[in-house]
Amino acid sequence: MSSNVIQLVQTVAGQTGAPQTRAAARLMSWLQDDPARLPEILGATAQLPPETLARCSPALILGITGAPGSGKSTLTDALVTQHRLRHPDQRVGVIAVDPSSPFTGGAVLGDRVRMMRHSTDPMVFVRSLATRGHLGGLTLGVRGILHIMSLLGCRLIIIETVGVGQSEVEIASVADLTAIVFAPGQGDSIQMLKAGLMEIGDLFVVNKADRQGAEELHTQLLNVLKLSMIDDSCGPHHGLGIPAEQIDQKPAPSPELGLMRTAGADRPSPQVFLVSCVEQTGLSELAAGLDDLAGRHGQDWRDRRKRAIAQEVRQAILEAIRQRVENTLGSNGTASGRIQSVLEGRQSVAQMAQELLKQSLET
Amino acid sequence: MTLSSKPARILIGKPGLDGHDRGAKYVSHILRDAGFEVIYTGIRRTPEQIVEAAIQEDVAAIGLSLLSGAHNVLFARVIELLKQKDAGDILVFGGGTIPPDDVEGLKKIGLSAVFTPGTPAKTIIDTLRQLLDQQAAAVK
Numbered sequence: 071m072s073s074n075v076i077q078l079v080q081t082v083a084g085q086t087g088a089p090q091t092r093a094a095a096r097l098m099s100w101l102q103d104d105p106a107r108l109p110e111i112l113g114a115t116a117q118l119p120p121e122t123l124a125r126c127s128p129a130l131i132l133g134i135t136g137a138p139g140s141g142k143s144t145l146t147d148a149l150v151t152q153h154r155l156r157h158p159d160q161r162v163g164v165i166a167v168d169p170s171s172p173f174t175g176g177a178v179l180g181d182r183v184r185m186m187r188h189s190t191d192p193m194v195f196v197r198s199l200a201t202r203g204h205l206g207g208l209t210l211g212v213r214g215i216l217h218i219m220s221l222l223g224c225r226l227i228i229i230e231t232v233g234v235g236q237s238e239v240e241i242a243s244v245a246d247l248t249a250i251v252f253a254p255g256q257g258d259s260i261q262m263l264k265a266g267l268m269e270i271g272d273l274f275v276v277n278k279a280d281r282q283g284a285e286e287l288h289t290q291l292l293n294v295l296k297l298s299m300i301d302d303s304c305g306p307h308h309g310l311g312i313p314a315e316q317i318d319q320k321p322a323p324s325p326e327l328g329l330m331r332t333a334g335a336d337r338p339s340p341q342v343f344l345v346s347c348v349e350q351t352g353l354s355e356l357a358a359g360l361d362d363l364a365g366r367h368g369q370d371w372r373d374r375r376k377r378a379i380a381q382e383v384r385q386a387i388l389e390a391i392r393q394r395v396e397n398t399l400g401s402n403g404t405a406s407g408r409i410q411s412v413l414e415g416r417q418s419v420a421q422m423a424q425e426l427l428k429q430s431l432e433t
Numbered sequence: 434m435t436l437s438s439k440p441a442r443i444l445i446g447k448p449g450l451d452g453h454d455r456g457a458k459y460v461s462h463i464l465r466d467a468g469f470e471v472i473y474t475g476i477r478r479t480p481e482q483i484v485e486a487a488i489q490e491d492v493a494a495i496g497l498s499l500l501s502g503a504h505n506v507l508f509a510r511v512i513e514l515l516k517q518k519d520a521g522d523i524l525v526f527g528g529g530t531i532p533p534d535d536v537e538g539l540k541k542i543g544l545s546a547v548f549t550p551g552t553p554a555k556t557i558i559d560t561l562r563q564l565l566d567q568q569a570a571a572v573k
Contacts, residue, residue: 088488088518095491103439175440176465182486183475189482195489200440200470 075107079114082221083122091195094218098197101214106390108214109383115221126220127372128163128227130364133245135207135231140251141277143184144347146230150188152357153226161193163219163227167209170200177201181230195222206240207231213244213382242270243378246371247363251275252291254283268294271340272363275356279346288344295340398430441565444492446474446483448511451501456528456550460496463554464561480510487515487523493565494524494545504531505538512543522572524564528552 081093100107115123132149134142143166150162166181179198188194197219201209208231219227231241242248250271274295276288341359345352364371399405408426411417417425445461447454454476461471472490474483487495495515497508508527515521527539528548536547545564548557 088520091485091488092491092518092520095489099442099491170440170470171465174466174468176468177440177470178461178465179470179472182490183473186474186478186482186486189485190479196486198472198490202440 075110076114076117079111079221080118082218083115083118083126087192090222094195094222095197097218098215101218102199102202102209102211105211105214106386108211108217109386111214111217112379112383115217125223128220129225129368130360131216131227131229131244131246131371131375132360133229133231133241133248134251135241135248136233136251136275137253137256138233140233140253140256141347142230142233142251143181145251145275145277145345146181146228147185147187148345148347148350148353149226149228149357149360150185150194152353154188154191154193156357156361157225158193160225161195161223162188163222163224164194164196165212165215165219165227165229166196166198167207167212167230167232168198168200169232170202172203175202195219195224201232207233208240208244213379216244217379239270246367246374247272247360249273249275251277252287253278254281254287256287273340273359274342276342276344277347279344279351280349284344284346288342291342295342395426395430398426398433440468440470441494442470442472442490442492443494443496443561444472444474444483444487444490445496445498446478446486447476447498448478448480448483448507449499449501449503450477451499451503451529452476453500454498456500457496457498460498460528460548460557463558467558467562469561480507480514484511484514484518484520488518488520492523493568494526494561497525497527497529499527499529499531502530504529505535508539508544509542522568524568526561526564 075097078093078097081089082097085093097111101111115126118126134146136142146164146166150164153160153162164185166179166185168177168179168181170177177200179200182196182198185194185196188196197215199209199212199215204210208229212229216227216229229241229245248270250268250273252274253276274291276284276291278284343352343356343359345356347353399408408422412419412422443464445457445464447457457473457476461473464471472486472492474486483495483497495511497504497511499507504527508525512521512525515523515525521543524545525543526546526548527544529550531539531547531549533549536549539547546560548560
């Protein structure tokens with residue numbers, strides 16, 4: 071493991087100010103450019119003193135997704151402000167993802183522009199990322215960047231996804247909670263029945279409450295969510311956030327009804343919040359709701375994150391093996407010969423695989 | 434900044450009180466089309482905000498746009514802050530209504546390039562690519 075990596079990790083965990091920011095930013099670039107380096111960084115992290123590691127655990131990793139124009143960045147900015155007010159001693163991290171052009175590979179990362187007021191707050195770290203061809207709403211290396219933000223001591227990390235719409239479900243596997251943001255005018259109740267995004271939301275935010283149609287949208291959402299599978303740990307009522315099953319006093323539907331949702335103690339029932347970033351309404355209720363959820367589910371989330379990181383390392387190992395065998399298959403120019411051998415029945419797939427594995431180890 | 438063939442990251446910002454962002458948006462657009470990742474930070478930023486953002490984003494270069502005439506003071510302030518924070522390796526280039534007589538002075542204080550009104554897109558892109566290649570080679 072390069073001593074440079076160890077040094078950078080130690081700087082991030084141990085120093086403050088510009089050197090820390092620079093080291094963190096550098097590591098984030100490495101991890102986005104080469105996500106396979108995450109285990110290296112994890113190894114360097116494991117060498118840090120326990121008391122340092124103890125404060126490197128976020129209370130909440132919040133995913134914010136929703137259609138373009140729903141106000142995700144503005145909401146993220148407002149939530150950062152709320153958190154800074156409520157917890158002045160806590161650091162906040164933001165990862166903002168925007169799409170890369172499929173034609174040129176370039177991108178305009180324009181989420182940060184809505185959060186610039188926090189630029190000189192040493193307790194806020196914002197990182198913009200381009201998807202670089204990755205589908206699903208995030209980008210490769212997000213988990214690594216999350217890790218660096220944890221090392222910085224960020225207690226709240228918000229990940230804002232690209233916002234292409236219904237297929238952005240990747241965020242649900244990375245974040246502790248996923249918030250789906252809606253704005254008036256984006257569609258009707260049929261839209262909300264569609265699979266994908268609606269299924270991964272742990273909470274829903276109707277933004278732009280100052281605009282016409284916001285109240286209607288709020289009601290429509292509540293109605294649609296009634297049909298979802300709801301687990302029996304209902305959240306308390308916070309301001310305008312009403313748990314779906316309380317709408318008309320009926321008992322909660324049994325778990326057999328409903329959409330595919332991961333059951334279990336770590337999935338709270340969805341709340342729906344109505345906010346206006348422009349008029350500053352509903353935001354403190356939303357922030358309070360998030361704090362409450364983090365307080366109650368934090369330990370489950372930390373355990374889940376550990377499992378996810380282990381899974382990531384597992385994938386990295388398998389990928390390294392795959393690469394090595396693929397190089398053996400392709401590099402010596404007999405790839406077509408080998409394939410032909412299998413096609414003509416002279417060797418089985420299993421025999422060919424065995425031969426390739428053996429050869430990979432010898433090179 | 435990395436040495437791989439991944440897209441280079443460039444931050445575009447407008448320091449000071451100037452609100453005319455058409456030029457900054459235009460440059461952001463052409464850079465995007467040329468394969469760069471542009472972090473657009475908008476108008477009315479302080480040099481402190483721009484520099485801090487640039488460091489967090491680990492950009493290879495900062496592009497400053499200014500049409501209000503305050504370029505000598507504000508561009509210099511950005512360069513100074515970068516040095517203070519040990520980030521002097523981030524390239525700085527400027528554009529806007531900058532009199533040709535001021536260009537030499539700006540380059541002396543550390544700007545790598547100045548693109549005055551009318552500079553063709555191709556010149557901007559080629560110059561930046563060249564500067565970034567040189568920077569990468571120097572790090573090696």
